[in-house]
Amino acid sequence: MNEDHGLSLADGDTDARWAFGTGFTDPLHGVATAVPDGVDAAALAAHCLALADDALVSAQRLGEWCTRAPELEEEVALANIGLDLLGQARLLYTRAGQAEGSGRSEDDLAYFRDPSDFRNVRLVELPNGDFAFSMARLLVFATWRLALFERLAGSPDPVLAAVAAKGVKELTYHRQYAADWVVRLGDGTEESHRRMQQGLDEVAPYLGELLTGHTGFGVDPAQVEDEVTAVLRQVAEAARLTLREAVPLPGSGREGDRTEHLAPLLAELQGVARAHPGAVW
Template identity: 45%
Template sequence: MTTTSDQRANPAASACPDVDLATHLLRLGDDALVLGQRLCAWITRAPLIEEDLALSNIALDLVGHARALLTLTGRLDGTGRTEDDLAFTRRERDFTNALLTELPNGDFATTIARQLAYTHYACLYYEALAGCPDPELAAFGARAAKEVAFHRLHADRWVRQLALGTPQSARRMQQGLERVWPYTAELFDEDDVVRRLAATGAVPSPAPLRPEWEREVTEVVTGAGLTVPTPSWTARGGRSGLHTEEFTGLIGELQSVHRQFPGGTW
């Protein structure tokens, strides 16, 4: 392909909008897929039978979000890959989820802290995505925002219940927040891909949503008598395919059936 002088002067002009959008949607889809996989591990292990059901339903919603986003990704990136191709045949380094979503479940309080951080971010972002010009993507954003709003209510309720329960549950809830908070900043990172998309109005950038996210989660945390952590370090790398040590086991479990029966259909 010939590169014009205008494209050399302006690298953004040579970037394919569909490839940028596919990259961005892949990140969102990986967030949902990986977090859904993590939550599935609570089935039969949650503190209450009702929570087995609640967390499994939340996980199913997230897998539904992932299916929609990965299908759009395969259509836009020119590869023709299906949602199953993207979920089950990529290597670990090809996944671009935020590190927050792959954190081990830990105890129940740590899972709730992770849910608090993710659901408040996802609800804000999907609400913003509902205003994008692409009708299919806007419709997805509107639907996903409504579903994640229920996930957010679930997380908020459990933060308060644990914080206001016993001294031990309050201590664990605070420890869960401390464990999770260094991983939250990556959700709002803005790289060249996001900047190009936001500049054209294709999708919103998550960066401007951070102050509202901070206000919301602070209200929940302090209202429960806990303290919002101030991390001394920040974890990044998931968007670039650099993952935690525990990610290997998660992907191995996610892809185990496909690896055992490649090409199998049900």
């Protein structure tokens, strides 16, 4: 694991424990919103839309743990992680609407698109399962997204770069939180070890889609894959778990392939907005 993002929560800036709500500085303050010369506006819009969809759907799944997590502290932690991702989604949807020049707002993009229009990776659509599966998924998702955002912080688009730079601090905590739980469960009782191994095995077929889903805008997929693989191996070793090879699933969420689970998730998420279009509160 790279040294800037170790597993110990005791190291470094403790604000990273609770990234949501610790800083209210507008990450886009003073950042020009015009798409720079040389940047393909359509590609930028598609890139931001996909990243926003990842975050929105993941946030909705995390919110489902409220009242269901093993302890109250974990409910609060997962809610905060979900709110971090929701904040990222809002900024990215807004940038997508600006770049495509359609005038669509963050609400339009979040609430008034059908499942077939979403471009998130399919990993985030899956039901939460037990706590071990959700921690395995969060570890993989946060590790990948952090590696991606670290590189997008150098994007030629200043807005995307600013959003990514803000997200790095949040995602560092997300990854660390998940890693701590994976180690705790994997290196725990016989039953917790079994469940944690099963969670990693169930996540494994979706990893390939993450590692091939983004290119350009300062991102080298090979570097992302190397970092993600190294981190997952380190955590698995500490947890006495095995990272098993899995056959990647056919299709791609980035190309519009969906699981059966996205439609009911969006029906719940979008229900109020669609029942009262244009309402404000």
